[in-house]
Amino acid sequence: MKFETIEYNNYDEKLYKYEHSSGLKCLVIPKKGYSKKYATFSTKYGSVDNEFIIPGDKDTTRVPDGIAHFLEHKLFEQKDGSVMDKFAALGSRPNAYTSFNQTVYLFSCTDLFKENFDLLLNFVQNPYITEESVEREKGIIGQEINMYRDNPGWRVSFNLLEALYEKHPVKLDIAGSIESISKITKETLYKCYETFYHPSNMVVTVVGDVDHNQVFEQIEKNIQSTKKVSEIKRIFPDESESLNKKYVEQIMPVPTPLFYIGFKDNNFNLQGTEILKYTVAIKLLLSMIIGKSSELYSNLYDKGLINSTFETDFSLESSYAYSMLGGESVNPEAVKDLLVKEIRRLQDNGLELNVFERLQKAAKGRFLRQFNSVESISRTFISLYFKGVTMFDYFNVYDTISFDYITDVFYKHFDIEKMALSVVKSSKT
Structure with missing residues (x-):
């Protein structure tokens, strides 16, 4: 197994870089003597990516606002139960977040790193989405949208983005709107998953007192795709250089x-x-x-x-x-x-x-x-x-x-x- 080692001797830091045959990148930053280990599985896919051309297609795909965040929620539901419960049973602390440009799944732990890491790699690669669960999730996320809509700190920041930008989707709430999420379907979620959750659009990072060889071996064992795909073409509206509002x-x-x-x-x-x-x-x-x-x-x-x-x-x-x-x-x-x-x-x-x-x-x-x-x-x-x-x-x-x-x-x-x-x-x- 080939990987790259980069040493920053002046700062006593080191980075191990490995690329899986699928195009997935993996980074290990060793921190000897640290008790906490922190791992993430991330995709370059956020709330602004609502218009794109799927690799191999000629036509543009447009999806409802808020779908990246919606998909983040759905991945924690598996056929055999909640992923959160599985992490809890392993004594770790899982979490996830969606930003404008990325979605990140993570956990931190002090023990049982190998088992937790296997769980992270496996659940992100195996979505289980049903029509019933999609409809149920719309109600849950709708409550979240209403909560943020009533949050002054949230509103003052997004109102600023609305003033700065006339068309760019960065001005839109990450979770979307009640109207936009009502249009989300099981089929659209799977389409976005298959487009943006390909390993070549993702990166794994591990920070802590871990064996990088073991981490890379687990990647080899757990990553299911072996074929690289071409890059996703993301489409953004033409935005004026001037302000939308003062x-x-x-x-x-x-x-x-x-x-x-x-x-x-x-x-x-x-x-x-x-x-x-x-x-x-x-x-x-x-x-x-x-x-x-x-x-x-x-x-x-x-x-x-x-x-x-x-x-x-x-x-x-x-x-x-x-x-x-x-x-x-x-x-x-x-x-x-x-x-x-x-x-x-x-x-x-x-x-x-x-x-x-x-x-x-x-x-x-x-x-x-x-x-x-x-x-x-x-x-x-x-x-x-x-x-x-x-x-x-x-x-x-x-x-x-x-x-x-x-x-x-x-x-x-x-x-x-x-x-x-x-x-x-x-x-x-």
């Missing part, structure tokens, strides 16, 4: 208004480590402009315009990119105005080199601390591997990213014309 407001019973400010970024056609470089640049810039050590943050905090709920983030995928920042505020418009004022000041006067260098070191330190958590390692590896890079590629990015590059990205990304504000507040505010 401002979105929703009235909900909240004690303090919630807000998110977002910047739409059209520079998402990046490859390899350029993805990581651009991501690091935006996150460093967010820290420089409005991070906890910035003058703007202190000013906003002292005025009572933000509190400890304030956060920032950046998302970069193959068909969209955006940054967002927000939390609770008694006056979201005032936060936006002061942010705009600070961005314009920095555009006129320039960024400060010493601030960049300080935050660059701090960011690298936070990144390195992720290697103390098997969960953090696994989550980061999954999201990056589907983009063609690994978590270890960050090492070189943090060491080589330049102030000139950061400055260039600053002027490109923080465009006031591409900035939108989403607010959720009560009728009394």
Whole structure:
């Protein structure tokens, strides 16, 4: 059995990579002495993948919104009982999640890793879907949709995406809508499963004190498909470079208004480590402009315009990119105005080199601390591997990213014309 070993001696880390004949990728990151073991079986299939061309077909397939999340739910039902109960009997903690771009099945355990790993590989490969269970699941997921629809934090973030995007499905709730899931059928679920759950569209990651040879042997024994298929063609609508809306407001019973400010970024056609470089640049810039050590943050905090709920983030995928920042505020418009004022000041006067260098070191330190958590390692590896890079590629990015590059990205990304504000507040505010 051939596999690749990559050693990162400066950081005392190692990666074992193996590719099954079906095209399935398997990554093992050993963590000697760690008691917890963490394994995932993931597919590059998320809520935005609702229009595609199946390998071998000429025609486009369009499926109801929310089907990736629906399929995640259905895989935990097997003919002989609940998969959750089987994991519980083995003393492990299973879970799964669907995001915009991937679906992940996982477990963590301290003992009986081999048995738990066999269970993970087997249940994800063997869906058992009946018409009766599909109808029953519609009621369960419908309740989940209603719950999120009534969640102010969920709504303020998706309202921002609706402001940023006119057509792209990233603006849609991951679970879909009551109307869209009503159109889901057993046949459509199996069609999506057969398209997106082929091993060549999937990756297995294992992090912990495990024998990589044993892991790869279990892959060989358990993966049923041996034939690779061509790549799935995903289709996205033509999205304008400009905003859909500048401002979105929703009235909900909240004690303090919630807000998110977002910047739409059209520079998402990046490859390899350029993805990581651009991501690091935006996150460093967010820290420089409005991070906890910035003058703007202190000013906003002292005025009572933000509190400890304030956060920032950046998302970069193959068909969209955006940054967002927000939390609770008694006056979201005032936060936006002061942010705009600070961005314009920095555009006129320039960024400060010493601030960049300080935050660059701090960011690298936070990144390195992720290697103390098997969960953090696994989550980061999954999201990056589907983009063609690994978590270890960050090492070189943090060491080589330049102030000139950061400055260039600053002027490109923080465009006031591409900035939108989403607010959720009560009728009394």
